[in-house]
Amino acid sequence: MQSGTICDTALTDASLAQTSAHASSPSWISLLSQPAQSTDTVALMHEMLAKQDVLLQQQGQIFTLLSASQLQAPECSLDYKDLPIRDHQGLTGMEVRLQDQDYRTKLINHLSLIGGTDVRDTVFRIMKRVVSHSLATKTNWRGINGKSPFASLQLKDVIIAAVWKNPITPTASACEVEKYMKRWLQMAMDREGGRRRRAKPQD
Incomplete structure (x- = not known):
């Protein structure tokens, strides 16, 4: 009787040990952790959906901007035959035309599409489009030494507005834009071989 009891006890202990071993096996752990995994999956899906909504909103904003720019394209694609301005007479005529708000707005839009990698590059590109080398x-900026003053022109304000309208340079300050306009005018004598001609020894 005692041996049977001992045997039953041993069997029971072995069964419990086996059951405990199964419970601690990877498969059991996996099954027990399924609710937690399911919760994590749901949270991840919610996060992905939220990000997708943000992306869709951004795409919608981009589409709106592109549509607006396409609507403005006919206005900006006008043939400005008076650019670049070649002489003082042309500069005076431009100042008169800029009193027309519609023309002013169209010119700003036109110049803003010239682009540029930064404020300096944008200003230099616009100045080259607007002012001929000869002019x-x-x-110069102040109009000293008998030259035309650029600082007092409406054209200066148009160029600043065009730089601000460029998506690359909307935060540029007016002082920064003016600084590069001054610099571009100061460098005029060195462009198109001017520096080489001045450095060439006189016969």
């Missing part, structure tokens, strides 16, 4: 050599 640039006869113009």
Whole structure:
């Protein structure tokens, strides 16, 4: 009787040990952790959906901006035959035309599409489009030494507005834009071989 009891006890202990071993096996752990995994999966799906909503909103904003720019394209694609301005007469005529708000707005839009990698590059590109080399050599910021003053022109304000309208340079300050306009005018005498001609020894 005692041996049977001992045997039953041993069997029971072995069964419990086996059951405990199964419970601690990876498969059991996996099954027991399924509710937690399911909760994590749901949270991850919610996060992914939220990010997807943000992306869709951004795409919608981009589409709106592209649509607006396409609507403005006919206005900006006008043929500005009076650019670049070649002489003082042309500069005076431009100042008169800029009193027309519609023309002013169209010119700002046109110049803003010229682009540039930064403020300096954008200003230099616009100045080259607006002012011919010949006129640039006869113009400076203050109008000293008998040259035309650029600082007092409406065209200066148009160029600043065009730089601000460029998506790359919307935060540029007016002082920064003016600094590069001054610099571009100062460099006029060195462009198109001017520096080489001045450095060449006179016969």
